[in-house]
Amino acid sequence: MDIIRRGRLKKQIDESSLEFLQSLDADRWIFDADLLVDKAHTRMLLENKIISEKEASIILDGLKQIEEGGIEILELEAYEDIHACVESKLIELIGEEAGGRMHTARSRNDEVATCIRIALRREELKLIDYLNDLRGTILKRAEENVETLMPGFTHLQFAQPTTLAHHLLAHFDALSRDLERLDALYHRTNLSPLGAAAFASTSFPIDRDRTMELLGFEGLVENSMDAVSARDFLIEAISVFSIIMMHLSRLAEELILWSSQGFDMIELDDAVTSTSSIMPQKKNPDLAELIRAKTGTVYGDLTAVLTIMKAMPMSYNRDLQELTPHLLSAVTITKSSLRGMTKMIGGMRVKSESMRAKLDLGDLMATDLADTLVRECGIPFRTAHKIVGEVISEGRRIEELDEATLKEALDPALSVDRRKVTGGPSPREVRRMIDKRKKALSLT
Amino acid sequence: MDIIRRGRLKKQIDESSLEFLQSLDADRWIFDADLLVDKAHTRMLLENKIISEKEASIILDGLKQIEEGGIEILELEAYEDIHACVESKLIELIGEEAGGRMHTARSRNDEVATCIRIALRREELKLIDYLNDLRGTILKRAEENVETLMPGFTHLQFAQPTTLAHHLLAHFDALSRDLERLDALYHRTNLSPLGAAAFASTSFPIDRDRTMELLGFEGLVENSMDAVSARDFLIEAISVFSIIMMHLSRLAEELILWSSQGFDMIELDDAVTSTSSIMPQKKNPDLAELIRAKTGTVYGDLTAVLTIMKAMPMSYNRDLQELTPHLLSAVTITKSSLRGMTKMIGGMRVKSESMRAKLDLGDLMATDLADTLVRECGIPFRTAHKIVGEVISEGRRIEELDEATLKEALDPALSVDRRKVTGGPSPREVRRMIDKRKKALSLT
């Protein structure tokens, strides 16, 4: 019965090495996928007469027992990986005569590549859902705040008036591009490497299209060497997640800033903040800070996988095993961050009075003044800028404009109204953009 | 005439700060794009009656002078950036009355975002060309080597026989996915932010669709705040380039290994190696080493841009300026690496005899033996593996098989022939894959 010990960790490797050879969390993550692959492969072997109906039936029955028992019945720590562990359990349950045939025309190299793709595509679908939840929530908050005036920033300086809706839509649009990238990623993930065996395919008459079909893949990773050694899909995934996290960290930073007493523009919900027992009014934006920080962790995962894959010769090398925990880390953080952000945006209280009050600080109306000068007096743009600069600098009244025009030029609400070009903050234009995005969202 | 000094660097900033505020190479990179944007914007201002026909004509004439003079006539070092420099030159040439109107309804914030996209899309088209050149060259070398036997590797150990063509196709397919990513990137790059002004759009009745059309963009970056502050397209670009470099570094590593006396499987062309005056036969694979090394530089560029954009609040911040040099670095390296790799693959001499000789080292035929046992004797896969392992270990002949079958099982060429499933190394299957890829390549 020595044979069931394939992939069993050798005793002479001591504890310190053991942890090195294993990646338990990653193994758990792909357990379900491994059973799916085993079943599809067995059925294909049967259909192509590589194993007999009886053998297939015994194998499938054994797999069912493992499925029902769950990962708990496996002695995961004793094996190099989940694949060796499942096969050994199978042989233990149903004997070698049948169980020893399941791995025919297969290798752990194509098996693990297939499992990772199955587990990842499932996560990508969840990410798409969570991303759309967040987009929906942002759109809802935008809709409520089409007329909520606030200062727009450049260089963190108050620059020109805008509305909260207009500001939120900027984040919505960034996340929409993330959705596009996720979608393309999904289709590059959902391809089957199965049948590539160790890297050189097999002399058994297998049917790769059949396992592809059974496992719900859209296509093959055709070349068998490419199939086992390609991990660009995994790096692409973490780079897409990194860009999502980059976007979330920008929004998180704004929530932190806006909820500071310095800006005092929003109040975050109790559910996403911590208070000290002693300063109950002080709400620490912990969740926003953690999303900001965990962006660094996902970047670190990206650095790691890129570095690992650099200059890696064909075909399978054990280094590839170290990639999966980074994928799992990055996808887990991105999922949680999307959900956390949805909760924060959904629950934040907008302090519209305080936002409006900020518009009286700084020289936020200077651009409007200059534009008015250009329009009303035909002065060149640069000249108008110069005049307004001097006027503000010297604290005097602008002589070129009459009282009424001046008043109009200096009203923040009118200023926003005037900026009604495509993509601008005027309430009418913002409502148009919201409607268009609601339709798009309902179609995803 | 003080007005032409907009964006002119203040004297009180000393040398040390100067270099900080500028990024000259990046400015040169977008000079052409800047003139295109100026012309399109001017024409649109005219069409929408924001400036007069006469003013437009004077401006366009001034821009033509600058275009003809070239970047050399600009005093680039004296200004913060190319945009300020061009505008000042224009005002110097044609006066403020007309020149002072060109920047109406615009800001450097939307201008620079537009210019980067124009410069980048041009590079992306070049990258697509270079990538296809490399793919074509790989395909050609594969075609020549459909029957060139070589050891396939796992863990850098000799594992099973394959062919050079099959191995090269693995790289071809990886690069084909890079092409897909480049293509998607191109369409996300080719969008117009122009008209967003500082971030809040403008009260002038501009037509953003018109400048989009004039500049050959496929669409708008609609929301004006998103338009000036979004840089995900730039990060996506460097992540796509990083994955290309990752692929090239893997191929470069193999060229280095294979041309070492240890493996002795290829000889690189003189044009891509260095020799010492004293060891003329020793060819150092410098170009391959540099491609491998520069992969690290592109990864560094990616780390930099991700880090810079983390937690960046809306809308424009000066930090964004620091992104462009990284984009330029990454795109330049990727272009050169693609061309260099094309030259290396195109010029390498395949030492097929030496490759073939490697097949006698190691136990490369073990898998074939076991598969034969399964097929001929009906022994379970795991059991067959065990038997072959013992046989090899003990150095004895395998009793289960007759002489002829054994000989067939141990012939590397037949071994490769047998592996004719989809994606496998058998010459027939490889020829099928090559034909399919040639057709695909001719269509791009």
Add this chain to the structure above:
Amino acid sequence: MDIIRRGRLKKQIDESSLEFLQSLDADRWIFDADLLVDKAHTRMLLENKIISEKEASIILDGLKQIEEGGIEILELEAYEDIHACVESKLIELIGEEAGGRMHTARSRNDEVATCIRIALRREELKLIDYLNDLRGTILKRAEENVETLMPGFTHLQFAQPTTLAHHLLAHFDALSRDLERLDALYHRTNLSPLGAAAFASTSFPIDRDRTMELLGFEGLVENSMDAVSARDFLIEAISVFSIIMMHLSRLAEELILWSSQGFDMIELDDAVTSTSSIMPQKKNPDLAELIRAKTGTVYGDLTAVLTIMKAMPMSYNRDLQELTPHLLSAVTITKSSLRGMTKMIGGMRVKSESMRAKLDLGDLMATDLADTLVRECGIPFRTAHKIVGEVISEGRRIEELDEATLKEALDPALSVDRRKVTGGPSPREVRRMIDKRKKALSLT
């Protein structure tokens, strides 16, 4: 008794947020340190009459119960962190009247900073031990191989003969600099932030020097704001670990290359390789590959912590919590890698015959020939190089030298012997270096 719920996670935060707010592994890592800090702080409070003898005694008794019960008696998942959890357990055990006083003049901000430093310094001492084990093993293998000739490489090309001992000493010396960096790091780690409270110290008359002394620290992180927000020691730690891993990855790469059939210069021990059941002679250098791969993970940890700390305003921010898991990851990998490398180097079988045979490939003696020409015939170095280059290129005999001199010039062993300058490979010089290093090692 609501009070014991300080830091207890609020129910309204759902599961997805929970995992975000916690870092359980990191909490476990600092549990011992937390009890040490609690005890030292309590004793200092007593000595400075901030709490009474009776209160101190009750607190210390409660802490003893927790220490004896171990981390298992804590309800870790229900709290934000280990500190809140321990304090709550204490209050549960001994009541609020005494237990509610332990945290006087303290905050979780200085507490956690202190705990991380205690846990880290302990790991640093282990790392120093493991590093010295590896250095000792390398020295031993060098001593055995002072006369083992092998090809030295540049550009992975065979370049000049050297000895395995000389090659191994290069790695030894690199690791010796790692030891210097570890030592300096230890002293920058071993400083006490305790007493800084939230960041502004406290109005209670505490004695920071006393807790420093009780906890075995060498000094204070004096400024209280710096004390809670400084994490440069942690980044320095991961950068030192990254450099160690860089060195180990270089050695691992060589072990992988040398144990490939291409080079065939060493054989790794069974304990550190995997074999397939079917190819028993093929030994996959899994441990070396994993060390190489995990180098990427430690780099990723470094990227993460640097990114997280970029632009982090004073003083404590929740982001800091995300640093500790990266520290734990990096230190764990570095420890295991050092031990794994010691095992690999200690157990590898040197194939000296095969190494020696490589010296006949390539033009490894060209430099010796040229040097002989310079010495014997007074020809300038560059001219000699040119002559030798032509001679080798044309495959003819060198006319300037007589038979005996030529033979001497071309003997690899004599070539190595001749290079006896400080640091060179001649056996005498290498023995001198080994002796010097053995003495140094015995003193650490």
Add this chain to the structure above:
Amino acid sequence: MDIIRRGRLKKQIDESSLEFLQSLDADRWIFDADLLVDKAHTRMLLENKIISEKEASIILDGLKQIEEGGIEILELEAYEDIHACVESKLIELIGEEAGGRMHTARSRNDEVATCIRIALRREELKLIDYLNDLRGTILKRAEENVETLMPGFTHLQFAQPTTLAHHLLAHFDALSRDLERLDALYHRTNLSPLGAAAFASTSFPIDRDRTMELLGFEGLVENSMDAVSARDFLIEAISVFSIIMMHLSRLAEELILWSSQGFDMIELDDAVTSTSSIMPQKKNPDLAELIRAKTGTVYGDLTAVLTIMKAMPMSYNRDLQELTPHLLSAVTITKSSLRGMTKMIGGMRVKSESMRAKLDLGDLMATDLADTLVRECGIPFRTAHKIVGEVISEGRRIEELDEATLKEALDPALSVDRRKVTGGPSPREVRRMIDKRKKALSLT
């Protein structure tokens, strides 16, 4: 005269490869060092009778001509690197009979390693100066603001009163640790690899200690293989610079926040900000933003060099050339950032009234209240926290304390005064810390 073409770039390498093989800026950076090395090596060759007095004299004269002519007389673009270029120029100037002897017992491998170390140690000394300038400036501003009350932050929330001096000292202390790291780095940089030749040293009777001495090195990189292939000093350098930049980015972030209208606590000097022509009062903190952004670039340099050196086999590989531009980038940015920060801190106007006014926002005195309760009423710390929390929450007066005690507890200046433990913000303690640091600074 073919011989002077050593290292001359081959014609058959086209433009695209050319840029790959060169790193001109890096070459310029080490030009001075290269001449120093040439001179020291020549003198040592003479002293050890490897070349004649006449030959040495001719060589040194030729080197003098190159030194006087400067880098401009070299045809840098035509050669692979500065070393080949200088040697070729020398042979052109003085002929091969003498010039062809300069490179005796040397290789570009040890030459370039030596040059980088010389160029780097010079930069490190500058960095130490600039760092001390910044430390001195911070100390001066701290001294002026010992009693300037300001809110201290946790989670960017206003938390407890402190002083600007106390806050600034936190940055001072962080930079002091950077100085320690720079100092240690300097001593690990300042070691001589010269004499290692290609990697195997030389059979000529050179004296490595003599060139070490002549070049002002403190010791040798002894083992000759280590000498040419070690680059840990370079990685350590960029990691030390990364930590400096991390510290500067934190300070830069605070300057950006504090000079925003949201916080309005400082005003930056005109010399370090940009204003738009139209909003003269709005000062964009460009320099602070660029320091923040360039931190990402230095991190990118670190990622690049770590990645490049991962798994790099011994000894010299062309990859190493790609490291130097990153070193140059990182050191240049760090120098400029230190100077820029010194200018910003030195020139910033402290808005002490506005800072003081912030202390009335939020519940900044809550901790003081609780501490008073503990001290005055003997209530346990946790209980006191609970009471204060309820009192603030319900907006009522605290009953346990009389009017006078309450008033005292709520006075920010008294609050700061009370926190006089080591490292605390009380003016007396801060003055003590300043004095101690001034003494330390005067000794560096």
